[in-house]
Amino acid sequence: MADASRIGVVGATGAVGTVTLQVLRERGYENVRAFASARSAGRQLGELTVEEATPEALAAGDLDLCLFSVGTAASRELVPHAVRGGAVAIDKSSAYRLQEGIPLVVPEVNGERALEHDGIIANPNCCTIPLTMALKPLHEAAGLARVRVSTYQSVSGAGAQRMEELRATGPAETDIAMDWDFDGDESDEESKLRSETRKILELPELPVSATCVRVPVMVGHAEAVWLETEEALSAASARELLGRASGVRVHEFPTTHDAVGTDDVLVGRVRRDPTVENGLVLFVVCDNLRKGAALNAIQIAELVLARRVVTA
């Protein structure tokens, strides 16, 4: 039974960790432990007492699965200990996403890759997940030629502290931001979106150009997408393909409020890009804490757990 699995949530007090615990509860997992830094250890999260995420605790051998939503540096440090202890680690940081041999998984897009892990499975960036879910069915039908995307990313993607800051900001003072690290003329968020999309879709040369922008919304990421296909694909056919895609819901004018709390990726504004021959325009929205992070990681976990049952 899935709910007998021993699951550790590391980074349990953060924006994504909190939603991870919530989605695990919703899905009936009862054998869950919450881990965080020493600062949060001892804190009560509902019925769970937060434990300190020490190498020893994670390597103790009493976890089947360990879901990490901590920073990249902390993931690099802690994930190997969980794996050493026999857990399968599902890591939401960017630490392992592009590492060769480590699967980077969106269950509806490349779920079969989850089973090729060697202890670690990486969960993609919160913008990559909805983007690849919208692109996959269109690629299968007509072949992707290139993708341009501009994002409208909520502050929860930057963590619980930024959510507090937005709560404290008067609506008159809100601003957009590009609060990522820049290497050359691209932010790391923009280059992640390209590299991860290529890895997940297994299109290592796919041309992708992204402009990532933070907007003063609490939860929910949106993306304006222009894509070109190798073969002609009408907007009506694209809408039909998206309507049949698992985890995708066609919603004509999706906003972040429409997406918050839902598991689906909402895809709307599906129309022809009149500037090129085989161009389409989309608007993609999802709950970045759920499908963009916590839910996707738990769906990966369920692929692993399902396999364990079969092979047991």
Added chain:
Amino acid sequence: MADASRIGVVGATGAVGTVTLQVLRERGYENVRAFASARSAGRQLGELTVEEATPEALAAGDLDLCLFSVGTAASRELVPHAVRGGAVAIDKSSAYRLQEGIPLVVPEVNGERALEHDGIIANPNCCTIPLTMALKPLHEAAGLARVRVSTYQSVSGAGAQRMEELRATGPAETDIAMDWDFDGDESDEESKLRSETRKILELPELPVSATCVRVPVMVGHAEAVWLETEEALSAASARELLGRASGVRVHEFPTTHDAVGTDDVLVGRVRRDPTVENGLVLFVVCDNLRKGAALNAIQIAELVLARRVVTA
């Protein structure tokens, strides 16, 4: 002297009207009258008493220039009366923008067209103005082939009431929106952006695809732009051309806060679009109430006034 001109501001109590009065004051105009609907007539705006914008008042013949920032229907009704009274009408609604024979003017882009008016000059949409200012120098250098743009438009673009609504909204409840009218698969805002850009740049076939989105920011519109040119143009050359363009300031990571209160259009993130041969990516921000509306209209007025002095 410019400051002796008799200037009427119609819609003086609205979001754009308020800024129009402010910019007129900043620029030394003293002979200004404020007009609005019957509901606002008698209200005091600083030293000005709001007069009712009746056809008779506007046609009375005692105005040289009349700046309209009212809805499209009100503009259609009132503008002809001001013209009948001998004023040059500069209209900020979409009523006359695409009408043949009526100039649609961004002074830095096609200022010479302002003098071809027959009583009415149209002021473009708040997104078209910064977009054409960024595109013009690049078009002159390398020829525009196509443009894709996604917008981040502040609520002040939707009027004073929407600003009040955002002030009353808790930061946790903010959302993005597409609060325009839709005709087929495009909003009227998106089709305006295409038609007006074509008219101003005098490129009637220019392929333009836009996705317009409202974000919960009070003032300041941003645009993520992908453009392709006929001839090669490096990002460095584009940055140099933009740096020399009148009214444009190159600002690497412009946000709405950077733009508020400034007259310049800020253009940043100038880089190659790696998905095509002659592609460039830009991020454009401006104060939608100033250069996006009030200031641009006053700059048009100044072209008209300068001509009057010359021909007097």
